Amino acid sequence: MCSTANTIGAIPITNVRNRYNSILCPYKSPACEFPPQNSSHMYAFNVIRPPNQIQTKDTETRFNSDRILAYQSSLRCSNNDNLEAEVEEEEEEARNAVREYLEEYGxxxxxxxxxSSSCPKYLKMLIDSVRDLDEWNSWTADSSEIIASDADSCATGTPKLESFKKKVYEMAKGKGDKGILPFLESLGLSLSSATYLAGYLSSHSHTLPLLIHKVKYVKEIFFSDSDDKGLIGKNARRMMMHFSASADEDLQQTLSFFEKIQARRGGLNLLGCENASFRHLIESFPRLLLLPVESHMKPMMNFLEDIGVPGGCTNRVLLLFPPILFYNIDKDIRPKLLAFEKVGVQDNDSGKMLIKYPWILSSSILENCQKVLHLFDEExxxxxxxxxxxxxxxxxxxCSVNNLKMMVDKFGELGIRSNKLGKVVVTSPQLLHCRPPEFLQVVSFLKDLGLVEEDISRILCRCPEIFATSIDRTLMKxxxxxxxxxxxxxxxxxxxRKYPELFVCDVDRALLPRMKYLMKIGLSRRDIGFMVRKFSPLLGYSIEEVLRPKLEFLTKTMKKPLSEVVDYPRYFSYSLEKKIKPRFWLLKSINMECSLKEMLGKNDEEFAADYIGVEQMVVPPS
Incomplete structure (x- = not known):
């Protein structure tokens, strides 16, 4: 039966050795091991038998594995329920050990x-470390010592758990993080990030109570109870979408932070949500936890309010540009704000601009500002x-100057330059962010409707926002x-041509309600279409401020039929108090009847000459 072969059948003898030894672990002793491969006792079998059936050359070296395995079974749980209960007891004792450890550090x-209830991976790390250490000790200790020790623990029960708890406590203390590591994991950080950051904070002499206080304050200033969480995410998306200039380190870190939030389900809508964002905020800007609260963060919050950022809006500024907290107020922020005086920014404007675009405090934006102003001067x-x-x-x-220049050139092709260009950028500065192909698509769309370039140029000056809209979602609708x-x-x-603003009126919230109101008072859809053809701005007027009061005066006071307003829809364009009422009462006083067009279509001199025989009519005060 003996052989010097290195395999048992097709299985390497080292695998059999490892399998056999693993059965005996952790109660392994030299007597239970296979001899080394260079020993003269090499065993080969056609069938791998259980340890108690292994035949050896020397019966004195036969392993009494039945006895060992039976003893092991008596120490271990015989069913899964008992095993799970033991694991739960160990985890509970581990939590208690961590709790005591945290209390010791403040x-x-x-x-x-x-x-201790919110750091599962940290707990698992400690438990696994203790078990690994116990297993290592079991390999090096004498088997009789292990059996005696386990028998005592099994007989009493509690001392074993107490011993386990003590080992976990000592293991936690030996990590040297002073309770910071489990605290960071409880905030939502991954164990690897928490481990790195714990070492970073420990090296700067942070105590656990100080860190807990600081985290509470950071959460307070970044995540207020305001209802603008969706608005913060919307602003972040807009800032990312319109950014094309070079980015300094602060902006790169901010963009990276946004990208981490955007990658989650819910995207940047979660930016203002503490549970979703805080972990990524700390991972992206770990230096936040090094800033002193009283001497740095609180003065910064007071400064933001002093320059016009309302208390309820400071979290918007911080979340959209966290590096602002690293800046020195006098050395960094004030000089940058002073630089914007070139564009007419006053003290009360600074806060408004920061709420809209906190990135104005970055060095790259300040540098790009000079280039943008130079471009406008050139044009x-x-x-x-x-x-x-x-x-x-x-x-x-x-926005990069190159991108701005491309759009400015497209405006120039339509004759929009200098003063006209100034009017466009004041009315709709967002249009400068458009891509030239998108802008030209709208131009082509208007040409297909029968408008010539001269018409399109006038529309661009009057209502530039049309050219930033979607053809399918807005214009076609x-x-x-x-x-x-x-x-x-x-x-x-x-x-x-007469009313291009119609393209930017909301169909569901403006046009349809106004049409339904006109139909409700007795006008047909055909009447309304006829009126719009004659007077395009008709459906641009507010029901409560224009349509209702003027129609009520027409029908109730003037006693005129609706057909008159169908024939002359421009009636709605005149001031009720300054023109309609004064002329009506003057005509009524001389018992004169006339149509709406005759009453309102003339200027004051013509009206007076035709109806009251004087060259000038004085309009009575309303």
Missing amino acids: ASREESEQI KVPKACSSRAIRNWPHLLG KLEFLSAIGVSRTHLPRVI
Whole structure:
């Protein structure tokens, strides 16, 4: 039966040795091992038998494995329920050990309970370390000592758990993080991030109570109870989308932070949510936990309020640009704000600009500001216009000059330069963020409707926001509405030329409600379409402020039929108090009847000459 072969059948003898030894672990002793391979006692079998059936050359060296295995079984749980109960008891004792450890380093009872219940990976690491250490000791200790020790523990029960708890406590203390590591994991950080950061903070002499206090304050200033969490995410998306300039280190870190939030389910809508964002905030900006609360963070919050950032909005500024907390107020922030005086920014404007675009405090944005102003000067845009555009829409400062120049050139092709360009950038500075192909698509769309370049140029000056809208989601929807009320394609050019703002009116919240109101008082859809063809701005008027009061005066006071307003829809464009009422009462006083067009279509001199025989009519005060 003996052989010097290195295999048993097709199985290497080393695998059999390892399998056999693993059965005996952790109660392994020299007597239970296979002889080394260079020993003269090499065993080969065609069938691998259980240890108690192994045949050996020397019966004195036969392993009494039945006895050992039976003893092991008596010490271990015989069913899964008991095993799970033992594991749960060990985990509970481990939590108690961590709680005591945290209390020793200054955490309150409530804090230590919360932390020890919220750091599962840290607990598992300690438990695994203790078990690994016990297993190692079992390999090196004499088997009789292990059996005696385990028998004592099994007989009493509690001492074993107490011993385990003590080992966990000593293991935690030996890590040297002073309770900071489990606290960081309880905040949501991964164990690897928490381990790295714990070493970073421990090296700066942070105590656990100080860190707990600091974290509470950071959460307070970054995540207030305001309801603008969705707005913060919307602003972040807009800032990322419109940014094309070079980014300094602070902006790169901020963009990286945004990308981590964006990668989660829910995206940047979660930016203002503490549970979703705090972990990534600390991982991206670990230095936040090094800043002193009283001497740095609180003065910064007071400063932001002093320059016009309302207390309820400071969290927007911080979340959209966390590096602001690392800046020195006098050395960094004040000089940068002073630099914006070139664009007419006053003290009360600084806070408003920071809420809209906190990145104005980054070095790269300040540098790009000079380039943007230089471009506007080259294009002969009035300084008042460029300054106002930047104050109202500071996102322009994050756009590369090359991108801005491409859009300015497209405007120039339509004859929009200097003063006209200034009017466009003041009215709709967002249009400068458009890509030239998107802008040209809208131009082509308007040309297809029958408008010529001269018309398009006037529309661009009057209502530039049209050119930043979606053709499918916005412009086509307005055309479908006009078609539904009877405005044919042949009438579209005239309607659009007279009132291009129709393209930016919301169909569901503005156009449809106004149409339904006019139909409710007795006008047909056909009447409304006819009125729109004659007077395009009709559906741009507010029901409560214009349509209702003027129609009530027409029908109740003037006693005129609705057909008159169908024939002359421009009636709605005149002031009720300054023109309609005075002329009506003057005509009534001389018993004169006339149509709406005759009453309102003339200027004051013509009206007076025709109806009261004087050269000038004095309008009575309202």
